[in-house]
Amino acid sequence: MPRMKINVGPIHPSTHGVLRLIVDVEGDTIMDVEPHIGFLHRGVEKLMETRMYMQNPSYTEKLDYVAPMGWDDLYVSAVESAIGVEVSEPAQYARMILLELQRIASHLLWLGTLANDLGQMFTVFMWAFRERAKVLKLLEDVTGSRMFYVNFRLGGLSSELPIDFEDRTLALMDYLEEHVREYTYHLDSNPIFMERTKNIGVLTKKNAIDYGVTGPVARASGIDFDARKELSYYMYKKIKFNTPVLSNGDCYDRYKIRFIEIQESINIIRACVQKMPKGSVKGAPIKLIGQPAKIDNIIIQHRELPRGEGIIYLVPEAQRPYRIALRSPSYINLSVLPYLSKGAKYADLFAILGSLDVVMAEIDK
């Protein structure tokens, strides 16, 4: 079989951003993949050192344009612990609801594009986008913008919640639960989808630990770790929810696990709406930053983002970060791609890449 190198990208519909892959193939079998990243590098870590604390959320949000609120929360909560601000209980519940809504929106976008990559042309994609639009509409009515919210303030949110927020959220959850179930008919009972995902790109538990993957990718390989549960922030400890763990570690499990996560998020939101106490959810205005941050007090903040565990390593200075290091989950999840695709067929490369759910803006930082 002739051996050759194929260039994929940097602009390619299946790379979900600007990713260049140099694929070394022998016939149809992949011998090696070399990812080239950095096309979207804009030096966020350096930029953030030059800005005051609460000017930065708009930078962190653009890291992951599919689920911006997760990064917003991660950054603002890191600053809260650096400065020493408490978040009130109603605000914690409100944040949890918004974050889970964001997780659902993110997983729906991923589900639609994965089905598209795997030949389910636009059926599931359109449905997923229909549902996602409804979630985004609710988020828009809460925050004022559809995609980049910059909605978190020290100690709470930028404004109070709309009057009919609880009723609308519960109605939306009923709608989602009914419609998301429909996707299984189109995916789980579709022989082509099953053929292209089952036993493709298997990541064993040992390798998943070695390569340091997190989030749904790790849980599909049998690692029982969810920062919401293990590091219990906000009120997650007061709410009963399951973190699904599957063991095969193939593309199908990575699809299935996000699918179950959507349903779990629906349960979390329902419980949060039920338990949310009355009270203000509004945080401090941006101008009132309060006391300066405690210096020499290094903050390591963890959050379970839709793509995995996000970590901020913050070395504070009084008015602005001295150094801020970001661990974006997609960065490490993408670094497994060469290992996963070795020996697979060329057509499987995009099933594997799609199942890892990477966002390039977050990788290039």
Add this chain to the structure above:
Amino acid sequence: MTEIKREELLNQLRKMIEKGYTSLKMITAIDRKEHIEVVYLLYSYNHNKHNVVSVILDPNNLEIDSVIGIYKSADWYERELSEMFGIKIKGRKIKRLLLEEWNGTTYPLRKDYVWGSTYKVR
């Protein structure tokens, strides 16, 4: 948080693996002006605990051992360290990752590189 000498790094990380810290979540560095601090964030799934190992490097001798033989996840982080801070990684050949076309003389995340200094008003 444990601060160790550069020579002890590999031994210390091997000890940490024996203690159950099987996952390396992140490597990063901080330019403290008089020295550069390299930080390894480890996690133990069995004990649900994080731990930080940090190494202080003299700015005139920026070299550190590669830990890729112990933690595979170090790969992309070490490449990032070398191009963002100019830290030499001993024991492996480093290929550029994020900034393929950046000049080889300045290192963007060091404090002596001032943001915006490559532009001027004409």
